Amino acid sequence: MPELPEVESIRRGLAEHLMGRRILTAQAFGTRVIRRAPRGLAPVVGRTVRAVVRRGKFLWCDMGEDLALLAHLGMSGQFRIDEPSGSEGAGGEERAGGSDNFGGKRRHLRARFALDNGRVLDFVDQRTFGYLAPVAFQATADGQPGGAGSKRAVVPAPVAHIARDLLDPYLDETALLEILGTTRRAMKRVLLDQNIVSGIGNIYADEMLYRARIHPEATALTNRAARELLHAGREVLQAALAAGGTSFDRLYVHVNGESGYFERSLQAYGRAGQPCERCGTPLQKIILGGRSTTLCPVCQVAPIG
């Protein structure tokens, strides 16, 4: 489940390989990957990648002339850049679980782009929650003129409602703290709401709340707790980002969906039943908003103002 750190790592890898590259051909396999692309992938053919940009878990190639190739990885989407089939070097495959056919049409291949440097960009996705769509740009609602030090942004239209993330220097932190302090929704729901703060998924939401010692069902936080949550959140994201930057191979834009993740440093997610690293209490698993949630029933409390 790629969240902000993973998507940012992928963005960097893509930028390295795609900047200035022209797309010669674009092919979608099946219709699901282009379900949000009325005209399919055709609009990007012949266009050149000017930049690779991210907002929350969305990323896109800026193709200039009011065109973006928008991508969401869903749960299992991967980008891969390969040499032309048949010319791959021997012994280059060392990845655990690397059972894909190399050179031919690999399993779960959803789209393929031919680049002007002879390489191929593949979009691979097992669970098909990801998608690609050539779209136009639109100004965001955030950064109201005169707003607190925020800057207007222009993003692909389908992303205009997505908030900035915790690592975004233009995040309106005052407004976010206000929401955290007054909301009547469970705090984990708020963290997962991409319209409030973006980039956080089920894994890092649990981590942030655990580290900030805040119960996932806590509502309106005290100012102190809200600040603590943002602080813990930034630490979690930055640590994961630092770890993710090291897992790149030359031609592989993405870490392997399973093994490449930053699970080593996770203290809450997926550890239900195991002892809390702080107090030894077995971590508890609950369902919140239809999503599995892991927490320490002793350490994590609902701050009452």
Place this chain on the structure above:
DNA sequence: ACTTCGTCCTGCAAGC
């Protein structure tokens, strides 16, 4: 207007 819920999809794990 606001919040919650159901849906999409596939592979793996657990249960009978």
Place this chain on the structure above:
DNA sequence: TGCTTGCAGGACGAAG
């Protein structure tokens, strides 16, 4: 052993 069932997840549209 082989089958069925359940679970996982992000984001969106529908329903409350």
